[in-house]
Amino acid sequence: MLDRAIPHAAAVCLVLLAAGGCRGGLRPDASSEPPMAVAADRPRAAPRTIQLELIFVRHEEHDPVLRDELWNLADEQMLDEPLRRRLQANGLRAGVVTAQLPPHIADHFLPPATSAEESLPAALPENPALVRHVLRLLPGRSSDVMAANGIAELVLLEQDGESLRGTTYHDASPMFSLRSWPAADGRVRLQLSPTIKHGPVERSWVGEEGMFRLEAGQRRDPLEDLVFEATVPIGSMIIVSCVGEPASSAGDAFFRDRAGSRSGRRLLAIRPVQQALGVDPMFAPTDQDSNAADPNATDPNSAIF
DSSP, X not given: OHHHHHHHHHHHHHHHHHHHHHHHTOOOOTTSOOXXXXXXXXXXXXXXXXXXXXXXXXXXXXXXXXXXXXXXTSBGGGSOHHHHHHHHHTTEEEEEEOSOOOHHHHGGGSOOOOOTTSOOOSSOOSSOSEEEEEEEEOTTOOEEEESOOOEEEEEEEEEETTEEEEEEEEEEEEEEEEEEEEXXXXXXXXXXXXXXXXXXXXXXXXXXXXXXXXXXXXXXXXXXXXXXXXXXXXXXXXXXXXXXXXXXXXXXXXXXXXSSSOOSEEEEEXXXXXXXXXXXXXXXXXXXXXXXXXXXXXXXXXXXX
């Protein structure tokens, strides 16, 4: 029995070795499609953006509605106290408005109604009272929001604690570098970096994402101590303007008119007008919540106005 078992076991081992050798020597058919080719044929998703509406409103210096009543509805506590003090010392203020605006305040953010019989003006005004436009930003990418343009000579006094620093800029354009990111609960985080573009147009190499490109533009002087951000719900808005009496502050540079057909100050409002990307399912509304919603409720995209 033992003599017959040994040859039988040896035969089994040979069969297993041969099978293993066959597997180890297998090669894919040359005509078969490589795995990466399948992934390459899949359609790529289009880049998704965050949609923001920007509104610039001009008003008189002592307008009680936009200078006082609107700010009574704004939450300025969303910024920490040291930052609020730095902004105020440099003539700036910012807050988030989430409440429904009364009609007499909301009218300032809406274009005037015109009838079909009215003819178009011969030319647009040099400094319109209301400017609205929409930005679509990729998360984390910056966009320039011009607050003023072409100031021949700008004297800027920056308050830093107890010290005061003065700088003179030529051919200056105060602007905000605006960035946005989606928050997990559907809100949008907005960051505004006050910056002064100035001087002649120059060419320079800019490095980004492992490569360099040649860009032409003015020099940028960021006011790093005045960078602020806030997380804003859909349909709400962040408002920014100047505060205090006229002076050579950042608030004056960004929001006070110096010349032209209008005088006074300006106010910038930024509001997300669609749901942010990457909403955590924990915060997403369920079908039951949607069915229970009031059919007469205000559209969240126009909750403020």
